[in-house]
Amino acid sequence: MPSSSPSSATGAIVICRRVCSPPEPMPWRPVWLRRVGLCLALLLWGSGAGAALQLDIGRIVSGGATARGVTLTIDQARGQIRIAHLDVVGQRFNNLHLECPRLSLADGRIRCRDGRLRGLPALADARLDLDYATASQTGELDIRFAAGGRLVLRSGKALGAQFTRLPVADLARFWAPAGAWQPTGTLSGQARLDAGNLEIKATLDAGGFADASGNHAAEAVVAELRLTADTRKTGWRWRAEARWEAGGLFWDPVFVSPVVTIRAEGQHEGPHLDVEELRIEAPGVPDFRAHGRVDLDAWRLVEGDLSLQGADLAVVVPQFVLPWVAPAQTERWRVAGGADLSLAWRDGALQAAELILDQAGFAYLGQRFRVGPLSGRVPWRRDAPEAGLLRVDGLHWQQLDFSPFVLNLTVDRDRVLFDQARLPVLDGALIVDGLALARTDAGWRGEGALFMEPVSMRALTAALDLPEMAGTLSAAMPGLVVTPQRVGLEGALVIALFDGYVQATGVEVIDPFGLLPRLQANVTAEHLDLAQLTETFSFGAISGFLDVELAHLQMAAWRPVRFEATVRSTPGDYPRRISQRAVEHITALGGAGAAAAIQRSFLRFFNDFGYREIGLSCRLVRGVCQMEGLDGPGPDDAPFAIVRGGGIPALNVIGYNRRVDWEEFIARVKRAVAGDTAPVIK
Structure with a gap:
């Protein structure tokens, strides 16, 4: 057997570079793999036990993953694998360095035990075992995380993954913006990438996140996710389904609870994510549909349409509306009835909306103030005023019952203007004149004037359970201003x-x-x-x-x-x-x-x-x-x-x-x- 002198090793390396280095681009093919096996034999023959050997490989393609600038270095029982660029599912990783304290090359297999991967912060504390068969192009990479999770990657015709209690915090390191949200929880499931087809099934346990302000957070989230994507074309064609089963989400000032099912499909190309169909089923939301385009660079909705049919106001209003308009009084309101809502988003801004109420009812502090049933239509357009109508079949305050009346209104950008309305009560009426509701930087604000047509004091005091009074009552309240924080009369x-x-x-x-x-x-x-x-x-x-x-x-x-x-x-x-x-x-x-x-x-x-x-x-x-x-x-x-x-x-x-x-x-x-x-x- 030849000696393991440095000159012999150098000659083997030269032969290997000539035999094993494929012209660019060159996939990892069986014929070439046999040449790699011959090259490895030459390396071992020429090196003996005391020389450092190096193998340069131009490109490796396996199951939708591509590695370029691959270098294998062997020094006795230790080894290193360097990859200049690794592309997986549209993501590129540069300057990866796998250190193998226990490396073996035998029977056409490359084995690495207790390896450490440099270049990926998410795997800095993980231990890796690699087993790759050069002839069959199959291999397995077993990653064990310090926190206890495990990820097993298998390559061959397809690239597969099996993960158990994978720390979400470690995965978030692959995407820098995610770190600011302090994600928690673990993922378990499996994934497969085969000739550009991606399929993921995962379960999130004890998931959560929180931003720096604490105004957006989630905890104890349990959810299931299924994602399929076709990456053979330019960009992705994808379909996703998620079911949120437990935990809570706080998005100031709204708190959302499960159970929620989300189904969506669309495509991703360049900086845009196109959602062709989005459907949500949740308590109080039987039919929610939407579609649109999102600019991922600016994280902005460019255009879209939303439709909500048959919403249960008893569920939706306390959870999503009252925290915005009356956060301190959420527990004092009771709501009933149904509603439909539609929104149109264009050029990055809301352009049109329409709210349809069906037998809606609102009560405050038990039954001291009650409105309903209330039905009608309230439209809105950014570029033009829209007329609407509300039919109020019941209004109750203290012990006063108003007869049915109609409110004609105009919605003009950030204001709702009401025509003069007559609200019959007892033997008189309350006249609402010039009422306008406006959205300001400080919240919503109402302005207008109220006048009371003469009402019999005997009838009024009887209705309010007061001592009987003679005469009539009439009143004038000009300059009335109402906000969630203040009610004031600017006149007399x-x-x-x-x-x-x-x-x-x-x-x-x-x-x-x-x-x-x-x-x-x-x-x-x-x-x-x-x-x-x-x-x-x-x-x-x-x-x-x-x-x-x-x-x-x-x-x-x-x-x-x-x-x-x-x-x-x-x-x-x-x-x-x-x-x-x-x-x-x-x-x-x-x-x-x-x-x-x-x-x-x-x-x-x-x-x-x-x-x-x-x-x-x-x-x-x-x-x-x-x-x-x-x-x-x-x-x-x-x-x-x-x-x-x-x-x-x-x-x-x-x-x-x-x-x-x-x-x-x-x-x-x-x-x-x-x-x-x-x-x-x-």
């Missing part, structure tokens, strides 16, 4: 009541749909008929008129926390009489020590008395009402006049306690109206 709210009027200015409700709504307002009332007022609330009988001023009113959860209130009899010439029962109630409001004084004790037997003026003030701060009478402020222990007598017999009502707990004051009012407080008459 005027209500005709008790033959006088009540006017509110600076009305503003903060967080109207939240857990703690807060109201601010200034209220004045003039020329209220005391006879109607006292009759309504069973306060006794007082003739005359009353003026009220309620300044700096602040309420939290609809309970007053601050105000400055003043009640005065209206100036003017009119009959002024007050019944003994009314005297009793006014005296009770004055608190402990309050007294009614008349000129002579025998006049206690009179049913009513004349008075000249009535006046009482309360400034509420921190739960305490600081009271004043007709003469204005004074020391806390100084008496104050509430009623000043006039005529015969003359009557005065005097209070002595200027600081009264507000809850106690309300209790006094209730006791007075209930008639369980007797006056002190002197």
